[in-house]
Amino acid sequence: MSDSNHNRIIVVGGGPAGLIATLALAQQDIPILMLEAQPSPVDHRRATTFHPPTLEYLRQLGAVDSVIENGLITPIWQFRDRKEGLVAEFDLAAIKDETDYPYRVQYEQMNLNTVLFRMLGDYSHVDIRFAHEVQSAEQDADSASVRVDTPDGEQTFKGRYVIGADGARSNIRRSLDIGFEGFTYEDKIVQYGTHFDVGAALPDVSGVAYISDPDEWCVLLQLPEYWRVSFSSRDGEDDETALRDDIAEARMAAFFGQAGATVALQRSIWRIHQRVANVFRKGRIALAGDAAHINSPMGGMGMNSGVHDAMNLADKLGRIWRGEADESELDRYTRQRRYVALEDVREQTIRNTRFLNEKDPAARRESHDAMRGTAEDPEKRHAFLMDSSMLAGLRTANAMA
Numbered sequence: 135m136s137d138s139n140h141n142r143i144i145v146v147g148g149g150p151a152g153l154i155a156t157l158a159l160a161q162q163d164i165p166i167l168m169l170e171a172q173p174s175p176v177d178h179r180r181a182t183t184f185h186p187p188t189l190e191y192l193r194q195l196g197a198v199d200s201v202i203e204n205g206l207i208t209p210i211w212q213f214r215d216r217k218e219g220l221v222a223e224f225d226l227a228a229i230k231d232e233t234d235y236p237y238r239v240q241y242e243q244m245n246l247n248t249v250l251f252r253m254l255g256d257y258s259h260v261d262i263r264f265a266h267e268v269q270s271a272e273q274d275a276d277s278a279s280v281r282v283d284t285p286d287g288e289q290t291f292k293g294r295y296v297i298g299a300d301g302a303r304s305n306i307r308r309s310l311d312i313g314f315e316g317f318t319y320e321d322k323i324v325q326y327g328t329h330f331d332v333g334a335a336l337p338d339v340s341g342v343a344y345i346s347d348p349d350e351w352c353v354l355l356q357l358p359e360y361w362r363v364s365f366s367s368r369d370g371e372d373d374e375t376a377l378r379d380d381i382a383e384a385r386m387a388a389f390f391g392q393a394g395a396t397v398a399l400q401r402s403i404w405r406i407h408q409r410v411a412n413v414f415r416k417g418r419i420a421l422a423g424d425a426a427h428i429n430s431p432m433g434g435m436g437m438n439s440g441v442h443d444a445m446n447l448a449d450k451l452g453r454i455w456r457g458e459a460d461e462s463e464l465d466r467y468t469r470q471r472r473y474v475a476l477e478d479v480r481e482q483t484i485r486n487t488r489f490l491n492e493k494d495p496a497a498r499r500e501s502h503d504a505m506r507g508t509a510e511d512p513e514k515r516h517a518f519l520m521d522s523s524m525l526a527g528l529r530t531a532n533a534m535a
């Protein structure tokens with residue numbers, strides 16, 4: 135079965151990248167068919183950090199208020215050592231002249247998804263279909279189509295362009311035979327959500343803290359309703375054991391030096407990768423978000439860069455749709471966004487991950503000293519904050535021809 139309406143853009147995937155692309159295109163009056171494999175919006179607890187340029191883009195779309203009102207404004211964040219305490223602290227107030235949002239907002243990605251789905255309900259030219267799993271994509275000179283498993287059997291949907299925002303395992307990327315080169319770390323991330331008063335147990339800790347340790351590193355993230363505490367996985371411990379209550383609570387007690395940190399909310403384990411697609415566009419089909427690049431979450435950049443991809447791509451597709459630009463703009467999309475994925479996000483998240491898990495004592499000392507030196511020198515600190523807030527990389531990319 136297939137339907138005959140081709141005058142639209144098909145967006146595959148209803149995560150942050152697909153939703154932002156859909157909203158940004160809908161606001162340009164472009165008809166959209168969004169296909170999401172799951173029967174309802176995905177509610178994994180994943181990204182929590184919203185960086186300044188993402189807040190600027192969300193303002194452009196009319197979606198920033200609910201993020202700021204319901205999130206936790208977090209201007210200060212830290213690099214720490216598990217045994218020695220604070221290594222370096224950064225306050226985004228130092229770049230207040232560069233952005234209207236000189237802070238991170240700690241807010242759950244799944245809550246953003248809910249807000250965006252609700253906003254999309256206002257657009258009669260947006261057709262959202264859940265339980266539609268795209269298997270593959272094809273194209274000819276004038277159109278692109280996707281083959282989809284639906285509750286009514288297999289169907290083919292056609293459009294003028296397709297955006298593959300179908301996450302790290304993207305069927306769109308696979309069906310276009312686009313390479314996804316990079317590597318996977320040995321450590322996994324074990325995440326627990328707790329109502330334990332982390333601020334009382336560690337009085338000088340900030341709402342975002344990356345805590346290095348050669349044996350078991352940790353990341354603390356404060357959300358409006360709870361703290362997320364993430365540890366590196368332990369050698370030889372299987373996933374099921376790592377998620378057990380007694381194991382989780384013993385790990386938390388060892389970390390905080392006291393019992394009582396029960397895991398009330400969340401427990402999950404994630405693999406950590408660094409991979410970037412060889413191209414972000416083939417013909418009429420473009421990739422965005424995790425379908426195009428995945429990185430270590432140390433620095434909170436994956437979802438943010440997916441949102442930046444989506445805004446960039448929606449702007450270019452909008453101009454192509456209206457005949458204001460030609461399709462070579464989609465190659466520029468690849469150049470700009472691949473630059474960010476490879477030269478900016480990849481480099482920063484590799485450095486942050488190394489800060490956390492470096493085992494060699496001399497290299498650890500060197501990395502801690504470098505971080506202290508950056509925090510103490512106003513010029514280096516400013517440049518570091520521009521990079522780590524994703525403002526610098528985005529501005530460089532957007533200026534690229």
Ligand SMILES: Cc1cc2nc3c(=O)[nH]c(=O)nc-3n(C[C@H](O)[C@H](O)[C@H](O)COP(=O)(O)OP(=O)(O)OC[C@H]3O[C@@H](n4cnc5c(N)ncnc54)[C@H](O)[C@@H]3O)c2cc1C
Binds near residue numbers: 169431436
């Ligand atoms: C533990 C952890 C912490 C993180 N923290 C941060 C952070 O603080 N900040 C940050 O910026 N990033 C963070 N990230 C990364 C962030 O979660 C991802 O980069 C983000 O989810 C990518 O969004 P996306 O829309 O590209 O993909 P996804 O969120 O994966 O969405 C893809 C969507 O496509 C759907 N789909 C998949 N296949 C198909 C198909 N064949 N057909 C139709 N639909 C399909 C899926 O169901 C899903 O809804 C973190 C990741 C992890 C694992």
